[in-house]
Amino acid sequence: MAQIKFGTSGWRGIMCEDFIFDHVKVVTQAIADYLHAQGEADKGVVIGYDARFMGERFAHEAARVLAGASILSMVCDRDTPTPVIAFEILRRQAGGGINFTASHNPPEYNGLKFSPSWGGPALPETTSDIEKRANAMLGQVCYKEMALDKAVRAGLVEEIDPREPYFKAIRSLVDFDAIARSGMTLAVNPMYGTARGYLDTLLQEAGVKVVTMNDHRDPYFGGMPPEPSKAHIPDFIKLVKERDDIALGLATDGDADRYGVIDGDGTYIEPNYILPLLYDYMLRRGKRGDAARSVATSHFLDAVARHHGQKVLETSVGFKFIGEYIRDDKILIGGEESAGLTVQGHVPDKDGILACLLIAEMVAVEGKSLSALLSDLYQRVGEFHARRENFRLTPELEDSFAEKIKSPPQALAGKKIAEVITLDGCKFLFEDGTWVLFRKSGTEPVVRVYGEAGDEKELQRLIDAAAEFVGVVK
Structure with missing residues (x-):
């Protein structure tokens, strides 16, 4: 069974494969348990969705699970922008927000993004907690659901218009x-x-x-x-x-x-x-x-x-x-x-x-x-030119890249590397201010290469050197 994994902006998956109602309900219950543990459950949750298939249905299913956990859901009355949901969390001083969106991903995807009470995307310590709770419950009926009409009558679900x-x-x-x-x-x-x-x-x-x-x-x-x-x-x-x-x-x-x-x-x-x-x-x-x-x-x-x-x-x-x-x-x-x-x-x-x-x-x-x-x-x-390219790796290149990046070279493209930054990926800063960054995808055999220089010709030279470093033939 596929595990729940939150990426840089929530949990996303292909609908009818891993993004299914049972998983959505489990993740919602994990969020409910997290909110209870944090003492935030009594503040309620703003629920929104984007323009994808089944957005309203996913939102209502989440509201039913939250109602079963005695948490108020404030459900947006139509597909709603992510920043508007963030604003509404702050305006209402809610305990958090659940947003069904896959943002810019293709239409077959959907996603669940959780924002805590401070309104921004959940930080890794928060999503790790929710992941752990959700994955421990996968395959089980671990949640209570309340019928939507009953939840409305009980004051546990209300429809909101956050636009004005x-x-x-x-x-x-x-x-x-x-x-x-x-x-x-x-x-x-x-x-x-x-x-x-x-x-x-x-x-x-x-x-x-x-x-x-x-x-x-x-x-x-x-x-x-x-x-x-x-x-x-x-x-x-x-x-x-x-x-x-x-x-x-x-x-x-x-x-x-x-x-x-x-x-x-x-x-x-x-x-x-x-x-x-x-x-x-x-x-x-x-x-x-x-x-x-x-x-x-x-x-x-x-x-x-x-x-x-x-x-x-x-x-x-x-x-x-x-x-x-x-x-x-x-x-x-x-x-x-x-x-x-x-x-x-x-x-x-x-x-x-x-x-x-x-x-x-x-x-x-x-x-x-x-x-x-x-x-x-x-x-x-001064002038700046930046670009990103994706290089697909064979299994052999994937192994060799992992070894290369552990011991960065002293120079690349004939330029001395002044500093190596490993904050996220591996970034080579050169003495003249130009740079190149390597970030390996966590989901596919691809390394993302970002580069910047003072003109397009120099930028291309950097990108070509980066490709040679990875071992990719362009």
């Missing part, structure tokens, strides 16, 4: 007047996911001209994984490129915790560039504070921090570690190369809706395209 309180919070963080005054037309693509009626509605209510696409619920996500990366939004790029009146394209992933941005000329702008642009904008507007990024994220952010006399805190991959810094009010902004971002005073979880709105505000206030803003920033702090 979240809208109020977002309006305090974003200058919608500036966006509206700019006269820009913005394109919005929720990718058939939970940002429908959130990102577009916030802009429209502020008087902004909005063009929308893919704005109805589709559990197949139009036949693409609901990930707003360049490869998965060709229709959106085409729309922005072909229409002269659109200044910016703003996309969100399936559960609206990630973002994708298209400049007015149809150019996709990587998250590695968005994060430093926003940080620089916030600092130039008078805000102060350090930043945090994952170990795999561009050091462009570090250059911006140095320019303004601030620091950058480096974390393992997984937004929960950045969320801790937001929770503890230690940073102004935090983000990662995989398009996660949040800011001081907001939820300690990724928010693709807020990210899109802050980008629109920046473009409106500066009166320049993202490409022009990027060029300006390069002039002030």
Whole structure:
């Protein structure tokens, strides 16, 4: 029997294989037991779901199990963005939240993400506790279930609409007047996911001209994984490129915790560039504070921090570690190369809706395209080019890579390695500031290689040297 295993953002699996009702009920009971053990059970649990198949049903089954454990469930009335669920946990001072989402994964996947009372993704010590409890109960009927109508009558299940309180919070963080005054037309693509009626509605209510696409619920996500990366939004790029009146394209992933941005000329702008642009904008507007990024994220952010006399805190991959810094009010902004971002005073979880709105505000206030803003920033702090590639390993290469990484070389690509960072994977920092990171996948024979240099030619040289180090023929 497959074991329950939480990854960087919850437990995920293929529906009808390992993500099945019995397993969902067992994990929910494990969460109930954890909350009782922590003294948090009497605060209730917010339950949400994304736009995938059976989302409502999974949410209601979880509510029935929690009711059997005498825990109140506050169930969202429709598919709901992950950051909205995080916000509602904090607003209601709930004991935690259960969110049925597989985020940007293909439609055959679903997942269960648990957030504790502080609103961010559960930390490893929490998920390890829940895993241990769940795996000890697999194959057993270890939970009590209460019929949904009975649970409602008993006051143990209530339906909630979390949208307006979240809208109020977002309006305090974003200058919608500036966006509206700019006269820009913005394109919005929720990718058939939970940002429908959130990102577009916030802009429209502020008087902004909005063009929308893919704005109805589709559990197949139009036949693409609901990930707003360049490869998965060709229709959106085409729309922005072909229409002269659109200044910016703003996309969100399936559960609206990630973002994708298209400049007015149809150019996709990587998250590695968005994060430093926003940080620089916030600092130039008078805000102060350090930043945090994952170990795999561009050091462009570090250059911006140095320019303004601030620091950058480096974390393992997984937004929960950045969320801790937001929770503890230690940073102004935090983000990662995989398009996660949040800011001081907001939820300690990724928010693709807020990210899109802050980008629109920046473009409106500066009166320049993202490409022009990027060029300006390069002039002030230097140029950065980053990329990630996945190298598939044969069994022989997998064994040899494990040995190589235990004893890193003194040089790579003709460059002396100044520092080796093993926070998450193995990162070689070179004397000239360039770097390469190797992270082995925990689920497949793949090593993820991240690199950064001052220009594309040097970056390619680093990636090629990294491939040679692994033993992969490109």
